[in-house]
Amino acid sequence: MFEIATIKQNVRVPPRLWKKNIKLAVKGALSELEGKVSKMHGILLSIIKVQDVGEGKILPGDGAVYFPTNFDALIFKPELNEVIDSEVIDMTEFGAFLRVGALDGLVHVSQVSDDFFSYSKEGVLQGKQSKKMIKIGDQVRARIISVSYKAEPAKLGLTMRQPGLGKWEWLEEDSNGKQK
Numbered sequence: 001m002f003e004i005a006t007i008k009q010n011v012r013v014p015p016r017l018w019k020k021n022i023k024l025a026v027k028g029a030l031s032e033l034e035g036k037v038s039k040m041h042g043i044l045l046s047i048i049k050v051q052d053v054g055e056g057k058i059l060p061g062d063g064a065v066y067f068p069t070n071f072d073a074l075i076f077k078p079e080l081n082e083v084i085d086s087e088v089i090d091m092t093e094f095g096a097f098l099r100v101g102a103l104d105g106l107v108h109v110s111q112v113s114d115d116f117f118s119y120s121k122e123g124v125l126q127g128k129q130s131k132k133m134i135k136i137g138d139q140v141r142a143r144i145i146s147v148s149y150k151a152e153p154a155k156l157g158l159t160m161r162q163p164g165l166g167k168w169e170w171l172e173e174d175s176n177g178k179q180k
Helices: 022-031 168-175
Strands: 002-013 042-053 065-076 083-092 095-100 103-108 117-119 125-127 139-148 155-159
Touching: 002 022, 002 042, 022 042, 022 065, 083 103, 095 139, 095 155, 103 139, 139 168
Parallel strands: 103 155
Antiparallel strands: 002 065, 042 065, 083 095, 083 139, 095 103, 117 125, 139 155
16 A cells, blocks of 8 residues: 655656756656656655666757656555555545545445445435444445546545445444344
8 A cells, every 4th residue: 555666767857946966856856746646656645765866868849857767755556455444534425435545435335335325414324224324434444446547636446345344333243243
């Protein structure tokens, strides 16, 4: 999920960032990439350290200099089937939104439980037979079932229908042998 990666990339440094210390200029240009989504790396959260900067090249018609660079970055890359513990941050009639690291993910109403859940006027999802409820602020365990990098921010699809997933209180009840 979170990791520190060493990335090799040509970095465009515009004239406004040129400084005597080229590593600072490159780090300034790299900081503009923070929060951006990459299919290969996930979401680049923070530039930690610029390790190596090669000789720059100027392309005709572009006033910037391109430097081959190695740098360490903190990235967030959600993986399919990864189990996450999270908090419900928003509720809608079509599901619950969870905070997953640097992203928000959706547990569609059909993926909350095997019971039929519906949205009430109080802003909670409630099971028809079990009467279980889920609301903003609840702690839950979910599994990542889809990751889409096509849009920014990236989109996550989540499920809580499998054994060992759901609201923490439900999991405690299950482990204590109480009725589901």
